[in-house]
Amino acid sequence: xxxxxxxxxxxxxxxxxxxxxxxxxxxxxxxxxxxxxxxxxxxxxxxxxxxxxxxxxxxxxxxxxxxxxxxxxxxxxxxxxxxxxxxxxxxxxxxxxxxxxxxxxxxxxxxxxxxxxxxxxxxxxx
Ligand SMILES: [Cu+2]
Numbered sequence: 826x827x828x829x830x831x832x833x834x835x836x837x838x839x840x841x842x843x844x845x846x847x848x849x850x851x852x853x854x855x856x857x858x859x860x861x862x863x864x865x866x867x868x869x870x871x872x873x874x875x876x877x878x879x880x881x882x883x884x885x886x887x888x889x890x891x892x893x894x895x896x897x898x899x900x901x902x903x904x905x906x907x908x909x910x911x912x913x914x915x916x917x918x919x920x921x922x923x924x925x926x927x928x929x930x931x932x933x934x935x936x937x938x939x940x941x942x943x944x945x946x947x948x949x950x951x
Contacts, residue, residue: 875899876946878906878918878938883946892950895927906938908946914939 877884878900890896898908900918908915908924915924917940928934928950938944 877901878908878944881906881941881944883936883938883944886945887947887949889949889951890928892931893927893929894950895925896948897923897925899923905940906944907940908936909939910934910936 873888874890874894874896876888876896876898878898879902881902881904883898888896898915898918900906900920900922903920905917905919907917908926910926911934913926915926918924928948931951932949934948934950936946936948
C-alpha cells in the first residue's frame with residue numbers, strides 16, 4: 826500500500842514538473858501580430874495602368890488613370906478576346922497578347938470584348 830502511494834505521488838510530481846516546464850514555453854511563444862492591412866485594403870479604387878483579361882472578365886473592371894497614361898491590357902485566357910472602345914480597338918488578342926492605348930483626354934471610356942459582349946470594362950481618365 827505504501828508503495829502504491831509512493832508511485833502515485835511520483836506520478837503527480839512528474840505531472841507537476843511537466844506542467845512547470847511546459848508553462849514558460851507556452852507563455853514565451855510570441856503571438857503573431859495581426860496583419861495591419863487585413864480587411865482594410867480598399868478594393869474599389871483600382872489604380873495602375875494594367876488590365877488583365879482573365880476568366881472572361883476585365884480585371885479590374887473599372888480602372889482610373891491620369892490623363893496621358895498608357896494603359897495595357899494583357900490576355901491571360903486561353904481564348905482570344907478583344908478590347909473595343911468607341912472609335913478604336915485592339916483586334917484579336919490571343920493568350921499572352923497585349924494591347925496598349927494612350928489616353929490623352931479626360932473622360933469615362935466604356936469598352937467591351939466584341940467576342941464576348943458580356944465582358945465589359947470602364948476606364949476613367951482624369
Ligand atoms: Cu472575350
